[in-house]
Amino acid sequence: MEPIYMYSLVSMGGLGALLAVGLGFAAKSFQVDTDERVEKIEEILPGANCGACGYAGCGSFASAVVSGEGKINGCTVGGNKVAEKIADILGKEASATDSKIAHVLCKGGVKETKKNSDYRGVETCKAVNQVNAGTKACSFSCLGYGDCVAACPFDAIELNENGLPVIDEEKCTGCGKCVKACPKNIIILAPEAAETHIKCSSHEPGKVVRKICEVGCIGCGLCSKTCPVEAITMENNLAVIDYEKCINCGLCAEKCPTGTIAYNGNRIKKVQITDDCVGCTLCQKACPVEAISGEVKEKHEIDEELCIKCGICCDTCNVDAVKVEYKDEE
């Protein structure tokens, strides 16, 4: 055999073998004990290394979760399923990922809101907004040309006959593209669990709103006064809801004289305290209208006339002694 083949084979083979043996020994002597939970969590994770959790990849997210630094529900791609599995491994409880969906804060379509001008030109909200702030008399209202529809990557928004965007809550992922696309800034991201929305963005005084829109917030403040948990505040003639405080009782939607507030949840019909009551007085303290009375260690009673049916007592009760009947259950 020619020496050049020999030399090549021996030198490259030898080099490869030497490095392989060297690396093998190095791997053993430099071995670092890793937490096996990290590996287990890494297997569960989607493995896309997308970085949506804020860490460099799935691996670093896994070790962050084990060390207690990262949140169990931090993986938005995997969602609740992955969060539950991680919680199983760590022996902790998972809290649901706080997913959000978009809501259009305007109810004033073609029917409800008066027109004050005609527009012929490029048919996008952005263009219309440049000219006299739109064709509707209300300068805060939805323009109705569907920039949000075009922006939505998930086909979750459609314009209805009334010229208002309707968001499909099933399809909406809360990506926020529509929020950015809307030139009027009337689309917001709200927690998925929220059922109560104040669907108006107008800061005009009630007198003006009354004249131009049937469903606009006139700033009467009834909702703010009704709210048992003070989740609604009046800001510049407009009711603004704090989703963190809101308990979705639906009282404000019932009181609103213009029907601006949308409520999708179940209204409570009747609240009763059962014989399970141990008389801890928790509900009595929690009731915003002092409709519950009773002595310590005795069964409490609810005054039907005072009760506003907000359901706070049911949430507070530790022994499930408050029974709530919903209107839908009839």
Add this chain to the structure above:
Amino acid sequence: MNLLTQVLLIFVSTVLINNFVLIRFLGICPFLGVSKQTETAFSMGLATTFVMTLTAAATWIINTFILEALNLPFLQYVSFIIVIASLVQFVEMFIKKTSPVLYKALGIYLPLITTNCAILGLALLIPLNGYNFIVSIVFGFGAGVGFTLAIVLMAGLRETLQFGDVPEALKGVPITLIIAGIMAMAFMGFSGLISV
């Protein structure tokens, strides 16, 4: 020319005049990919410098005592790639054991150095230029420092650019490439500073 002068000249020329990234256009991938934050860019630069210096030493030894001794220069590419890959692996294991903090800081960038063409370019340039052992190491170190300089400068520019009014069509990679081009032109000003 004595050794010290030669070493100094080689160092300055690899950092400024023949900068690996901006003049030779090697290692563009990490240059664009890891230059979003100054801190990570600096860590990447440090890791690359470390690997480059080691590679320079290792490849000089292999080239002189195996490839040249046996008259096998055509095996340069294969052997250098094997050596670089093993070196990076070894460095990764070593850092993981000795300094978990540094390992965390470098993260994914450490294994990525394996596929950095600047390293292979460096390994191939050493036999081409006929450097001796000490000069090779300085060459490798200088190349690393030059890489760090370029990537940190770029990261600084990109951080500031976040607040700049960039035209819609140029946002992201396009403006970064334009900046890289302008930086390369600026570095051309160093040519002729010294001649080696």
